[in-house]
Amino acid sequence: GDDTDVQYLGDQHVYYADGELPKLVKQWRKKDFASQYFTMSMMENTPNKLAKNENAPAEDDIHWPLILNVPGEGFGDDSLQVYKNHALLNDDDHMEIFQLVENFKAMGGVCVSGRGGGPPSGEGTDDSERPHIPSNLEVDPLSWRTNEITMSPIWVVPTKDDSSVGSSEPVPMSGKAVLEVSDRITVESCYDESTKMMDMSVHFKGIEPSSDGLLPWMAIGYRPSDVCAMTPREGGSTPIVLVTQLTEDAAPEAHKTELLPSAKSGQGSAFASMYATMSPMDEEADYADVSVESADDEDMITLHFKQEVGETPDDMNMLFAIGMSPDLGYHTTRGCFQVKASPCSGGIAADLPGKGDDASELPAAAEGKAVLEVSDRLTVESCYDDAIDSMRVSAHFHDIEPTSDGLLPWMALGYLPSDTCMMTPPDGGVTPMVLMTQADAGASPEAHKTVLLPNTKSMDAMLFSSMMSLAKPLEGEADYTDVMVKAPMASTAAQVARSSSSFEAEDTVSLHFVQSMGDEPEVVNMMYAIGLKSELGVHVARGCFQVQPSPCGSARGESNANASDGDTTSQGIAIDLGEMEVDIIGAPSIRSSASMASSAGAFF
Numbered sequence: 001g002d003d004t005d006v007q008y009l010g011d012q013h014v015y016y017a018d019g020e021l022p023k024l025v026k027q028w029r030k031k032d033f034a035s036q037y038f039t040m041s042m043m044e045n046t047p048n049k050l051a052k053n054e055n056a057p058a059e060d061d062i063h064w065p066l067i068l069n070v071p072g073e074g075f076g077d078d079s080l081q082v083y084k085n086h087a088l089l090n091d092d093d094h095m096e097i098f099q100l101v102e103n104f105k106a107m108g109g110v111c112v113s114g115r116g117g118g119p120p121s122g123e124g125t126d127d128s129e130r131p132h133i134p135s136n137l138e139v140d141p142l143s144w145r146t147n148e149i150t151m152s153p154i155w156v157v158p159t160k161d162d163s164s165v166g167s168s169e170p171v172p173m174s175g176k177a178v179l180e181v182s183d184r185i186t187v188e189s190c191y192d193e194s195t196k197m198m199d200m201s202v203h204f205k206g207i208e209p210s211s212d213g214l215l216p217w218m219a220i221g222y223r224p225s226d227v228c229a230m231t232p233r234e235g236g237s238t239p240i241v242l243v244t245q246l247t248e249d250a251a252p253e254a255h256k257t258e259l260l261p262s263a264k265s266g267q268g269s270a271f272a273s274m275y276a277t278m279s280p281m282d283e284e285a286d287y288a289d290v291s292v293e294s295a296d297d298e299d300m301i302t303l304h305f306k307q308e309v310g311e312t313p314d315d316m317n318m319l320f321a322i323g324m325s326p327d328l329g330y331h332t333t334r335g336c337f338q339v340k341a342s343p344c345s346g347g348i349a350a351d352l353p354g355k356g357d358d359a360s361e362l363p364a365a366a367e368g369k370a371v372l373e374v375s376d377r378l379t380v381e382s383c384y385d386d387a388i389d390s391m392r393v394s395a396h397f398h399d400i401e402p403t404s405d406g407l408l409p410w411m412a413l414g415y416l417p418s419d420t421c422m423m424t425p426p427d428g429g430v431t432p433m434v435l436m437t438q439a440d441a442g443a444s445p446e447a448h449k450t451v452l453l454p455n456t457k458s459m460d461a462m463l464f465s466s467m468m469s470l471a472k473p474l475e476g477e478a479d480y481t482d483v484m485v486k487a488p489m490a491s492t493a494a495q496v497a498r499s500s501s502s503f504e505a506e507d508t509v510s511l512h513f514v515q516s517m518g519d520e521p522e523v524v525n526m527m528y529a530i531g532l533k534s535e536l537g538v539h540v541a542r543g544c545f546q547v548q549p550s551p552c553g554s555a556r557g558e559s560n561a562n563a564s565d566g567d568t569t570s571q572g573i574a575i576d577l578g579e580m581e582v583d584i585i586g587a588p589s590i591r592s593s594a595s596m597a598s599s600a601g602a603f604f
Contacts, residue, residue, distance in 0.1 A: 005031045005146055014041055016066050017084055025066060035139045035228065036071035059088060071137035074233060078135055142453070142466045176201065177342040177476045184333050185320050190344035196310050197288070199344060202303040204243075204322060207294075214326035215252055218243040218301060221259055223317040228336035230319070231261045238319070241281060242274075243292055243303055245326060252292045254281040254303055263328070271328040281305065312341050315478070340478035369394065370550045377541045378528050384549035390481075390514045392552055397436075397509045397530060400489070407534035408445055408487065411436040411509060414452055416525035421544035423527070424454045431527075434474060435467075436485060436511060438534060445485045447474040447511055464536040479516040486510045523548050 009027040016023045025041035048060035068081040176188040188201040204218045221240040237258040245252045257278035263270040282290040286308040293302045316339040321331040369381035381394040397411045414433040430451035438445045448471035475483040487509045529542040
């Protein structure tokens with residue numbers, strides 16, 4: 001599946017077998033389907049490396065495997081395998097090595113059937129009886145970076161710009177939040193308050209008939225927790241929706257069934273049971289408007305359905321898989337994702353700039369917002385809407401021009417834990433942030449939620465890569481609604497004319513959103529930054545500011561006794577902390593970057 005990956009670690013010194021001196025090895029590690037990794041240590045210095053004796057035996061020039069670090073994958077303990085007494089096979093070894101069963105029977109042994117496949121297991125005979133055993137070899141997403149390198153004269157690794165999905169992207173349905181789970185699946189969803197149902201569309205991409213002319217099986221499943229496992233570790237099965245095609249001239253159909261624990265070991269009886277217990281999805285009481293659609297000119301299968309869930313659900317933990325063949329068995333790709341119950345009326349999808357036809361539906365800035373001129377590069381409008389316990393925010397980034405690659409620079413807002421103006425908390429941790437980037441010159445910028453990692457000032461590309469891999473579309477986050485990014489320089493003339501705020505201009509990028517806050521906060525400490533380039537890195541402007549929530553409708557209206565008619569700035573509502581000096585002993589560089597907010601050449 002596409003969850004697997006291999007990473008080259010380079011040279012390391014290790015103690016091998018019973019040797020007293022360390023050996024130099026080259027190490028690789030492989031990420032498996034369970035998000036754990038194997039590490040293989042190969043001999044670097046062969047016995048003949050220095051001597052370069054042309055008459056040396058072949059064994060002296062081979063980089064033999066020495067040590068394999070094996071994860072338990074939840075079924076057993078982590079372990080080390082040590083390889084010794086290496087030797088090349090010859091014709092005389094054939095009978096001994098490759099006819100194990102025959103030799104075993106010739107010695108009087110009797111073969112019995114048993115559980116096959118899978119990693120080491122406990123004493124139980126059923127997966128549900130085996131407790132989950134934690135591993136110390138879990139993959140840390142911040143430590144994994146993938147580079148594709150090939151010496152092929154034909155194959156060229158796609159760049160960031162030409163590897164986009166392009167025209168095969170499904171057109172979002174109005175009012176649904178869109179989640180790009182992977183390059184093989186996109187999920188649209190929203191929660192209908194009036195019917196207490198989740199309205200979902202699941203797009204399986206890259207679906208092509210197998211050798212028998214039938215489509216491979218496709219499935220989504222409902223996990224009981226945020227643990228990414230095929231079946232619950234404490235035992236039991238996983239409810240799934242299975243899409244299969246019975247005959248070449250028939251359309252795929254959706255059924256509800258259960259993923260059994262024994263299916264993970266490839267047991268035919270498990271798959272037979274799953275088929276026997278499945279029922280048509282449109283006959284299930286808690287599902288409605290079920291359909292499976294396919295387009296003749298596209299390689300995409302779309303599953304639509306509405307599911308009764310009662311009151312607004314918490315995050316729905318789900319999984320997906322696409323099979324290798326029409327019959328249940330091994331998958332070519334698998335993954336986990338989380339669906340948030342965003343209101344159907346509050347989704348963004350089809351009415352974003354450049355994606356919709358009705359320009360009048362673009363949200364306008366809410367009346368009565370307090371205005372803070374943070375700097376000549378940023379103006380923030382904000383107010384607290386008591387009716388929905390949310391902050392309405394419009395952030396206007398000024399003097400934004402395309403960079404050398406034709407794309408707009410990145411822009412960000414961050415949430416500080418205190419009034420200390422620092423990029424990340426001084427006591428450790430990350431800073432939540434909203435990041436705006438432009439994927440290509442013909443698209444509008446998009447807003448994502450991610451975190452600012454410590455030590456980004458070191459300009460470590462892996463840290464920036466991790467921040468991008470953690471980014472999630474802002475409109476898909478449960479506590480954000482009415483998200484909109486307006487960039488006149490990246491829009492049509494008709495869209496430029498629809499400015500909903502006096503602060504929006506030709507060179508201004510505006511981010512609008514409504515953020516659920518719960519009880520009215522006393523103050524919101526924030527920061528901002530504008531990048532030098534389109535990719536994360538050096539910034540040209542940065543600063544900190546503070547917003548004190550004012551009621552929506554009163555910041556500029558008659559009910560505000562402290563604001564005169566026509567006054568666009570609400571004193572005492574928003575306080576600029578951009579010039580606050582940070583007193584950190586032994587860290588003058590941090591103090592300098594905090595107090596000089598517009599200093600070019602600083603690092604984000």
